[in-house]
Amino acid sequence: MILLSPLILAVVLILLVFNTLARIVRKFWHFPMPEFMAPWIDNKYRHKYVQPPDVMAARHGILPGMKVLEIGPGNATYTIASAERVGPKGSVTAIDIEPKMAERAGRRLKEAGITNAEARVADVYAMPFADNTFDLCYMMMVIGEIPDMRRAVTDIRRVLKPGGLLTFTEILIDPDYPLKSTLIRKVTPLGFKVKQFTGGFVHYTLIFEKA
Template identity: 40%
Template sequence: MIRMRSFSSAAWIILLVVLGLLFFWNVIFRLCVAIAKRSGHYLPCPVGFVWLTDNPLRRLWMRSVLAWIGLRLGELVLELGAGAGVFTVEAAHRVGPDGKVIALDLQPGMTVRVKTRVREAGLTNVEVLTADAANLPIRDGAIDRAFLVATLSEIPDQHRALTELRRVLKTGGVLSVTEEFLDPDYPLRSKTRARVEATGFILQQSFGNFWVYTLNFGNVRRQQ
């Protein structure tokens, strides 16, 4: 009985800690993000909080999201907003040795983590770049598929970033945008669709639910 009570107490403590962290992440930090945006400041996930996005809970739906994104063998893929590389390694496995993933993030602290993760996985088909979404260091029409996970709403000039994505994507290439409710910047599906289609992309597929969804857009019309 003593052991059972001890285990029960420990379980409750862990549960309360987890709930407390979720409360902070979804309420307090969400409020801070909203206030910052009103002041014209957009906040990417701080490097010090990376453990909140790189955890077993998030990995529960990672494979489903990657399946929705639809990565194919041999593709040249751009992961915009790679963060700590939670999706990078699995994405690299899915495109295979004849494909390549360009993992790009604005924060040097994040790209260092991605490089470490890629090196530990023994991958040779990943290129890690530190760059701004508004000025992608990639040639026109080079990318088969680009994907963003909980990233688009963190970008200050989203129209400029989406225009850049149209530039680097091939004609007929795919832009995949995934949003997660646990992200403080989470937008509704309808808002994401309107935002992306305003730059000329065409919605082709929609997956998921309120908590996690993925929208795949076609780069149907090339800019002149």
């Protein structure tokens, strides 16, 4: 225990330094997370202690039979949980701007034997979907990475059905972490109202409803 404490302290300090440097770089240079980092952030500690995939699928407001859109699936662990939750009558479409990331997500869906979900390359600014297509759209650690939030949310609103849900999940360790108040201030004028908030400062889920 005596040895463990300095070790924990060292890990926390390294994370803090890395995070601060990343925040400074991200202030001036916006780019999508590189594909090789997907397994780093999608690790067993996150699944076990912070964001268990099945818990998150429920927390995102996903129900059986829903037609769900995910932006920026990364390693697709949460896409798989969402596909399991919507069941055979529902579907999940995951889009990513990075071809390698979409390819990785598609491969992982296939390996998991998921048949009601697909991953494809698309930009959230101009999605290849008809108006009023989806019941729910969710993004985990994605919105802060997108330079023009207004443009992204406007196109998400277009593809959501009337009364559709838009869910954001954020975690403080992400260098692009937005405050809950920032999301409310920027998203509500674009035709959404706050429906539900879960969590706290360190990590949270905020659900909006298309007004």
